[in-house]
Amino acid sequence: xxxxxxxxxxxxxxxxxxxxxxxxxxxxxxxxxxxxxxxxxxxxxxxxxxxxxxxxxxxxxxxxxxxxxxxxxxxxxxxxxxxxxxxxxxxxxxxxxxxxxxxxxxxxxxxxxx
Amino acid sequence: xxxxxxxxxxxxxxxxxxxxxxxxxxxxxxxxxxxxxxxxxxxxxxxxxxxxxxxxxxxxxxxxxxxxxxxxxxxxxxxxxxxxxxxxxxxxxxxxxxxxxxxxxxxxxxxx
Numbered sequence: 001x002x003x004x005x006x007x008x009x010x011x012x013x014x015x016x017x018x019x020x021x022x023x024x025x026x027x028x029x030x031x032x033x034x035x036x037x038x039x040x041x042x043x044x045x046x047x048x049x050x051x052x053x054x055x056x057x058x059x060x061x062x063x064x065x066x067x068x069x070x071x072x073x074x075x076x077x078x079x080x081x082x083x084x085x086x087x088x089x090x091x092x093x094x095x096x097x098x099x100x101x102x103x104x105x106x107x108x109x110x111x112x113x114x
Numbered sequence: 115x116x117x118x119x120x121x122x123x124x125x126x127x128x129x130x131x132x133x134x135x136x137x138x139x140x141x142x143x144x145x146x147x148x149x150x151x152x153x154x155x156x157x158x159x160x161x162x163x164x165x166x167x168x169x170x171x172x173x174x175x176x177x178x179x180x181x182x183x184x185x186x187x188x189x190x191x192x193x194x195x196x197x198x199x200x201x202x203x204x205x206x207x208x209x210x211x212x213x214x215x216x217x218x219x220x221x222x223x224x225x226x
Contacts, residue, residue: 033213040123042202042216043157058213090156102147102159103214 002026006091006106013081013113021076021109023091031094032074033058033103034066036087043090049074081113116141116207120217128225130192135220137186137203145206146186147214148177150199157202160188193224 004025013019025032030051035043035058045058047066055066063085065077074093078085088110092103117140127133137146148160161170163179163186170177174197176189186203200221204214 040218042118042218043204044216045213048213102162104159105157107156
């Protein structure tokens with residue numbers, strides 16, 4: 001079972017470069033999420049997509065864009081990377097709201113911006 | 115704005131001891147999650163608590179939810195080294211999507 005697959009696992013960027021983090025899930029989940037994890041701060045929601053065709057901002061959306069390409073895929077783009085975006089990024093997916101189910105997380109992408 | 119606070123943030127304990135991690139949250143919610151994260155790894159779901167008074171147990175871990183007090187606890191019984199990890203609680207911010215707000219995490223170290 002693949003679950004939630006993120007690529008790449010590691011990335012080093014220079015300030016001002018752009019990149020896209022890819023996420024795909026094979027569990028037929030409607031909702032998908034992008035979180036960032038920084039030491040001592042837990043996970044903070046960047047963007048989410050409640051269903052195919054919709055996206056919404058989370059707590060820390062500045063500097064990011066997202067695309068819900070189809071039901072399976074949800075990508076996160078950094079247009080002009082900044083050192084403050086150095087973090088570990090997690091993609092997650094969940095069943096439709098109201099069913100009390102858990103989020104399933106990908107393995108994470110460790111991003112360093114120099 | 116929903117705030118979720120855990121305490122303690124760091125906990126070092128001996129094998130065989132009992133301890134409790136606390137998770138407080140600031141606004142009404144009836145859905146709370148506990149996750150475990152090992153160093154360099156992703157998050158693993160431990161418990162989903164869906165109503166006031168909910169209690170769930172698996173092995174040496176037991177989680178409970180008091181929605182009136184806006185408090186959840188994760189109790190560790192007779193700790194073993196394998197339980198060393200960082201534990202996060204997360205609370206649903208609203209019902210439109212499972213938009214979770216996470217606590218800061220509790221880094222638990224269990225010493226032989």
